Amino acid sequence: MRPSTDIAGGGAPRRRPIGVFDSGVGGLTVLHELLVALPQEDFVYLGDTARFPYGERSPAELEQFSAQMAEELLRRRAKLLVVACNAATSAALPALARRMMETTLGVEVIGVVRPEALQAVAATRTGRIGLLATPTTVASGAYERAIAEIDAHVTLHAVPCPTLASIIQAGRQFDELAVQTVREACAPLRAAEVDTVILGCTHYPLIRLMLQRLLGPSVTLVSSGAALARQVEHALSTRGLRTDHDGEGEYRFLCTGDVDGFREVGTRFLQMPFGEVEHVGLAHVEALA
Ligand code: DGL
Numbered sequence: 001m002r003p004s005t006d007i008a009g010g011g012a013p014r015r016r017p018i019g020v021f022d023s024g025v026g027g028l029t030v031l032h033e034l035l036v037a038l039p040q041e042d043f044v045y046l047g048d049t050a051r052f053p054y055g056e057r058s059p060a061e062l063e064q065f066s067a068q069m070a071e072e073l074l075r076r077r078a079k080l081l082v083v084a085c086n087a088a089t090s091a092a093l094p095a096l097a098r099r100m101m102e103t104t105l106g107v108e109v110i111g112v113v114r115p116e117a118l119q120a121v122a123a124t125r126t127g128r129i130g131l132l133a134t135p136t137t138v139a140s141g142a143y144e145r146a147i148a149e150i151d152a153h154v155t156l157h158a159v160p161c162p163t164l165a166s167i168i169q170a171g172r173q174f175d176e177l178a179v180q181t182v183r184e185a186c187a188p189l190r191a192a193e194v195d196t197v198i199l200g201c202t203h204y205p206l207i208r209l210m211l212q213r214l215l216g217p218s219v220t221l222v223s224s225g226a227a228l229a230r231q232v233e234h235a236l237s238t239r240g241l242r243t244d245h246d247g248e249g250e251y252r253f254l255c256t257g258d259v260d261g262f263r264e265v266g267t268r269f270l271q272m273p274f275g276e277v278e279h280v281g282l283a284h285v286e287a288l289a
Contacts, residue, residue, distance in 0.1 A: 019078030022236030055134025
């Protein structure tokens with residue numbers, strides 16, 4: 001895999017990149033799994049860092065932001081879109097998927113909620129599952145609905161975490177305040193004796209070690225990455241969209257905010273060179289949808 005300065009100027013659909021977006025660096029945990037599962041594919045990742053955090057935005061705002069992010073990725077010739085953000089998936093996935101089917105050449109959109117719900121229901125032995133997520137994601141009820149569809153007898157204990165994604169995105173060393181924030185988020189889940197916890201924000205796998213320590217060794221942590229990557233692999237294969245290129249694919253990063261900060265924190269989390277991060281102006285994005 002290598003950074004690119006010129007992905008997919010055009011050509012056959014299977015040679016086009018997979019588009020991935022999040023409000024910031026959290027979606028890199030999803031991109032990581034996609035790079036592991038699909039090393040030959042090209043990727044274009046867009047972080048809406050100028051409007052981070054998404055976790056307390058209204059559903060209407062998230063619908064609009066998601067449509068704008070998707071349009072920008074389609075301009076980059078994305079053949080499939082991955083919403084690597086739980087807040088955007090919870091609030092906007094159905095509307096975005098409809099929009100993409102109606103207004104484009106049928107580009108599909110895959111989000112992060114359902115793959116986690118499926119894994120969590122399969123993992124729990126007691127039927128008590130915890131959810132840590134941003135306030136918007138918790139308020140949307142998206143996980144309750146997804147879990148009830150899979151098994152109506154499972155109970156979900158949801159804890160909104162208003163500041164956690166921002167602490168992670170800031171990329172500083174974890175201090176006592178950060179640990180205390182995580183401890184407080186975990187306390188109700190320990191009290192509810194859940195045996196499985198869904199990391200319902202793509203930023204949270206970046207502090208997986210701390211979460212496992214504070215939740216205890218018998219709790220299974222579930223994140224979207226690997227299951228979502230399998231869903232993407234399936235979608236590409238069944239729709240004839242898998243690249244026919246054998247070597248390592250290319251990747252490119254874009255963000256709406258400060259490129260240096262994004263490159264610095266992102267490089268540390270993803271542990272690979274970012275190459276040039278391209279700045280996408282908000283005025284340009286806002287004119288797209
Ligand atoms: N990573 C995002 C999520 O999965 C959101 C964090 C935020 O922007 O608040 O929900």
